[in-house]
Each structure stands twice: as C-alpha cells, then as structure tokens.
Amino acid sequence: MNQMRAAVVYESMxxxxxxIATSVANGLRSAGMQVKVIPVTVAGDDVLRTHDLVVIGAPTHTLGLSRPSTRADAVLRGAPAEVEARGVREWLEDLQDAHSVRIAAFDTRARAMRHLPGSAARHVAHLLRRRGYDVAPSTxxxxxxxxxxxxxxxxxxxxxxxxxxxxxxxxxxxx
Known part of the structure; x- marks a missing residue:
C-alpha cells in the first residue's frame, strides 16, 4: 500500500x-502519513484532488471564519499585511469539488470564548458537509x-x- 498523503492548509494572523498546523503535521507524520503544510495564501485548488486527507486550520474571527474586514483589523493590530490577501473562507469558495478526499478542521480561538457557539472549524465542516464531503469531527x-x-x-x-x-x-x- 502506498503511503497516504495529507495536506495541512492553514490561515494564521x-x-x-x-x-498548531505544524504540530498537526508532525502528528500525522508520526501516524505514518506523508504531509505537506501549506499556508492558505499559496494553496491551490489542486490540494483536494492530490491528497487523501486535508486538514484545514483557521483562527476564529467573530464566531466563524475570517472575512476581509476582520483580516484588515488583524493587520491594524500588528499582523503582517500579507494575511489580508485571502483566507480559508475565500479558498473554500474557489475550490472545485473533489469528494474522494477526507476533511478535518481545527481552529484557534481565545480561551475566554470557548463556551460561545461560533467556531471557524465548525464553519469549515458545515460548508464542506453541505457540498458532500466526508468531514471528521472538528476541534x-x-x-x-x-x-x-x-x-x-x-x-x-x-x-x-x-x-x-x-x-x-x-x-x-x-x-
């Protein structure tokens, strides 16, 4: 059997x-997978077609995925200017469907917000389930x-x- 291929696509402010994306990649490698770590700003639309598992990571902004306005706010707070270009939300909107890939999602969020219902990872999972993808539980x-x-x-x-x-x-x- 060929070694399974995974990609960890992430957005980070x-x-x-x-x-966390690096830790996820290392964990997947320890399980025996071949792994690429790809910032969303350079992720292509071929990622879903060329991997067995795609793990998507994003920070939670206003109870969900970032938007151009929340990324611009992050830049005003000290994030590098290149984070404004494109986030996970836009990447997902531009993807062509490739249903044979398994998806997993994670987010980072402020500990003080852990009891609030919104989550970037749950938003990713919801969007991709609606498109027919096999999505693992998010975290x-x-x-x-x-x-x-x-x-x-x-x-x-x-x-x-x-x-x-x-x-x-x-x-x-x-x-």
Missing part, C-alpha cells in the same frame, strides 16, 4: 494557527488572547489529535 485549540500565546499544552494536544486522526484514517482505508 499572529502565528498561533501556524504553530479547537486555545490561545490566551487574540495575539496569543497558545495555552499551555495546546501544541502537544494538537499533535496527539492529529496522530489519532492519522491512525483512524489509515485503519479506515485498510479495513
């Missing part, structure tokens, strides 16, 4: 989601505030989540 990782830092142990938790996800994906294909 202040580096926290990028850090959230927490930061202390908008700019971070990541809450204690979140990097390790992300790696563990991804390792479990990778093992479940491989078992599913073998079965």
């Amino acid at each position: 202040f580096g926290n989601t990028a850090t 959230s990782f927490y930061v202390g505030s908008t700019k971070g830092p990541l809450a204690h142990e979140e990097e390790a938790r992300a790696g563990d989540w991804a390792t479990d996800l990778g093992h479940r994906m491989i078992r599913r294909v073998v079965a």
